[in-house]
Amino acid sequence: MNRYFKKKFIIPTVAAGFLFIGTSFKEDFFEIAKQIEIFTTLFKAVNTNYVDETNPGDLMDKAIKSMLGSLDPYTVYFNEQDVVNFKINNTGEYTGIGAMIARKKDRLIVREPYKNYPADKAGLKAGDEIIQIGDVLIADFKDDASQLLKGTKNTKISIKYLRQGKTYTTELVLDEVDIKSVPFYGKIDDKTGYIVLAHFSRKASAEVKDALEKLKAQGSTQIVLDLRGNPGGLLNEAIDICNLFVPKNEVIVTTKSRIEKHNNTYKTTKEPIDTEIPLAILVNGRSASASEIVSGALQDLDRAVILGSRSFGKGLVQRSVDLTYGTQLKVTISRYYTPSGRCIQALDYAHKDKNGVATKTDAKNYNAFKTRKGRTVYDGGGVLPDIELEEAKMSPITTALLKNDGIFDYATTYYYKNPNLGDKIPVVTDTDYTAFKQYLKANKITFDTETEIALKNTLNAAKNEKIDETIAPEYQQLLAALEKSETILLDKNQKQIRNLIQEELIKRYQYQEGLYQFYIKNNSEIKRAVSVLNNPTEYKTILKM
Secondary structure: OOHHHHHHHHHHHHHHHHHHHHHHOHHHHHHHHHHHHHHHHHHHHHHHHOOOOOOHHHHHHHHHHHHHHOOOOOOEEEOHHHHHHHHHHHHOEEEEOOEEEEEEOOEEEEEEEOOOOHHHHOOOOOOOEEEEEOOEEHHHOOOOHHHHHOOOOOOEEEEEEEEOOEEEEEEEEOEEEEOOOOOEEEEOOOOEEEEEOOOEOOOHHHHHHHHHHHHHHOOOOEEEEEOOOOOOEOHHHHHHHHHOOOOOOOEEEEEEOOOHHHOEEEEOOOOOOOOOOOEEEEEOOOOOOHHHHHHHHHHHOOOOEEEEOOOOOOOEEEEEEEOHHHOEEEEEEEEEEOOOOOEOOOEEEEEEOOOOOEEEOOHHHOOEEEOOOOOEEEOOOOOOOOEEOHHHOOOHHHHHHHHOOHHHHHHHHHHHHOOOOOOOOOOOOHHHHHHHHHHHHHOOOOOOOHHHHHHHHHHHHHHHOOOHHHHHHHHHHHHHHHHHHHHHHHHHOHHHHHHHHHHHHHHHHHHHHHHHHHHHHHOHHHHHHHHHHOOHHHHHHHHOO
16 A cells, blocks of 8 residues: 555544544533644654554444544444444344344354254254355454455355365355244233343344234233343434333433433323233343333333342443544443433443553442432342343352353254254253353353463563463462362353253254243243233232322
């Protein structure tokens, strides 16, 4: 890349940042202008004088991400392709292969193929590693490889993939993919309807409304709304979903900011579907953002009983700002507050500890608030359920197994050892669980607990100081003790882990639909929600009706 092009590239990019920041914070205009000028001259000097050839785009990208990384994880920069992906996530519609794909280091893994979509029709299964798309080797492709699996409808894409150590090829035919916000709804029993809300796309409220009306028509007189694992989405959809159950003109959420124009009060604007039907909402530690607005607002309005575990605590509001060359900035502008005045946000990114980790309010410092009927609720981040369920709380060892794919990878191995289960519900026996623990050990799957990471860092420091041989016996002793404690934790949390293995296996054999069918008959959290709805006295006592 020649020097002339570099200079042409630098100036518009910096100017764009200057215009955006300058107009947003006029009171700091001089200081911002000063820092932009310093950065511009520094950036030019580096690109002009550095001993090796530089890539201005990469340097700028790293500079932007480093700057935003010092704020909070939700203030992010989107390049042109990121903007396309963001729009897909919000609409729920795109043309592609119909599968959840994840990149882990240099590997592209199929996490979940959706039933009857292109990936499923081509025979791809969860756990398959895509190693080549067309002529592109994934190991050599450092950008977002999933983009190679998108295109116009009916485009044919040849792929090569690994399955259980063997290489296969197949052809994908791209098609329109409609990701449902409500992937499942049905009746738990004669009078209880069940609605799963997976995310808040532009169709979320319409899909919930449709499910609610159909369940009522089928005789449902009470509803369980499942928000577990729902990461959130569009604010207006959260308000409209609340509006299905509460009257017009109710305050659902307010936003507060240091900038006056970002302070807003959001109310329901439509006539409701049913303001009387008993409602139970399930949440857990992975229910975030819009999920917390729905559950928090309906809790504050005494309109629903909330069950599960404390939600994630994502109460920061972002706004997308269009930049030059088709890029965007998603920037945090305010915080969410429920109708009672509780702040949903758990972590305070403005105050970090010495390690740069955002602080969290101590439980003893939580503030008390009142629901409409006078029930006491607390802030502290997220929504604390009216009924806390132990099984909804993830233990550290379970969280580690989900993060390091211990459960996912074992399910893949199990599936190919037991290919003929068909419609049978997989049962994780004692023998299976022993095999699972042996699998973790044989494949050296680490849990990366704080203690384990600290121990590894100690050994690395010792190697740098050339004293690792001296402490080797003590290190191995500590490592053995740590592994023993992890084995104890695997046994202690066996019930929760076995349930997660079973759920992962059900998806392998019967897709998401099979998992939800299993849930409505067997899931303990759903059963507890139904028991509350079936006991009008308990339901009314909780809500002070």
